[in-house]
Amino acid sequence: MFWALILTLCAAFTAGHALNCTGCTAEDWASCNGTVSACGERQKCVSAASELIQALYREKRVTKKVARACVDAGFCNANLSFNFKYASWKIRTTCDGIQAPTVSGEAEPNGLRCVGCIAVPSECTKAVECRGEERMCITVTEKVAGNIMVNKGCATRSACKQGVNISDLLGPVLTGSVSCCEGNLCNGAGTGWHSLLLQLLLLPLVGFLLFA
Ligand SMILES: *[C@@H]1O[C@H](CO)[C@@H](O)[C@H](O)[C@H]1NC(C)=O
Ligand SMILES: *[C@@H]1O[C@H](CO)[C@@H](O)[C@H](O)[C@H]1NC(C)=O
Ligand SMILES: *[C@@H]1O[C@H](CO)[C@@H](O)[C@H](O)[C@H]1NC(C)=O
Ligand SMILES: *[C@@H]1O[C@H](CO)[C@@H](O)[C@H](O)[C@H]1NC(C)=O
DSSP: OHHHHHHHHHHHHHOOOEEEEEEHHHESGOOOOOOOEEEOEEEEEEEEEEEEEEEEEEEEEEEEEEEEEEEEGGGTTTOOEOOOOOOOEEEEEEEEEOOOOOOOOOOOEEEEEOOOOSSSSSTOOOOEEETTHHHHHHEEEEEEEEEEEEEEEEOOOOHHHHHGGGGGHHHHSSEEEEEEEEEEETTOOOOOOHHHHHHHHHHHHHHHHHHO
C-alpha cells in the first residue's frame, strides 16, 4: 500500500502533473492516513517523524508524532533538532514519499554548549550540551498572555532556518520569534534591567508551567 502510493507519487512527479500528497498526522506511520491534496508549485510532499522528549522533575516523557503534508520544498531531507535542556525535539524529514523517516537515537555531544532553559530567565544560567548536527544556539521568545517566555538551547542549522515554519508540517513546535547564533554560550542570559524585568514578568508563569 505504501509503495503503491510512492509509485503513484513518482508517476505524478515525472509526468509533470500536480503532485498529489496524502496528508496525515498520527502517532506512527501505520495509522497515518488522510485526504489527498495537490501540492503547490514550490511545495513537496514532505514526510516528517518527530520525537519530543520532556524531562520534568525525574520523569521523562516521550511523545512521538508523524505527519505528511504539502509544504515548502526547503523542508526536504532535513534534521530539525533542538534541545532546550528540559525538552528536546528530534525531527527528521524525507520528500516525495521516497522513504518514511524514523527518528534515530541520541547523537554524541559535539563540543558546542549553549544556554539551555525553558520559560524562566532565572533558569537561563545553565548550559546544555549540543549533540550531533546541533551547531547553533537558539533563542525563542514568545509573548503568552502578556508575559514574555523564553526558550534557549541547541539547534541544527535547518531548524534555525525553518523556525516557526516547522508548524506548517507538525503543528505548533516553535512559536514566537526565533533567533540563532554560532559559538559557545552565544545565546547567553543577558544582564541588566532587561533580564531582571523578564524575571519579574515570568515568576507567575513558573507555577503555571510546572503544574499545567
Ligand atoms: C491528482 O489529483 C487530481 C484530483 O483528484 C487528479 O485529477 C489528478 O489526475 C491526480 N494526478 C495524478 C498524477 O494522480
Ligand atoms: C485510517 O486509519 C484508521 C486508524 O488506523 C483506520 O481505522 C481507517 O480504516 C484508516 N482509513 C483508511 C482510509 O485507510
Ligand atoms: C540526518 O541525521 C541522520 C542520522 O544522524 C543522518 O544519517 C543523515 O545524513 C542526516 N541528514 C542530513 C540531511 O543531514
Ligand atoms: C516561512 O513561511 C513564510 C510564510 O509562508 C514565508 O514567507 C517564509 O519565506 C518562510 N520561511 C522559510 C525559511 O522558508
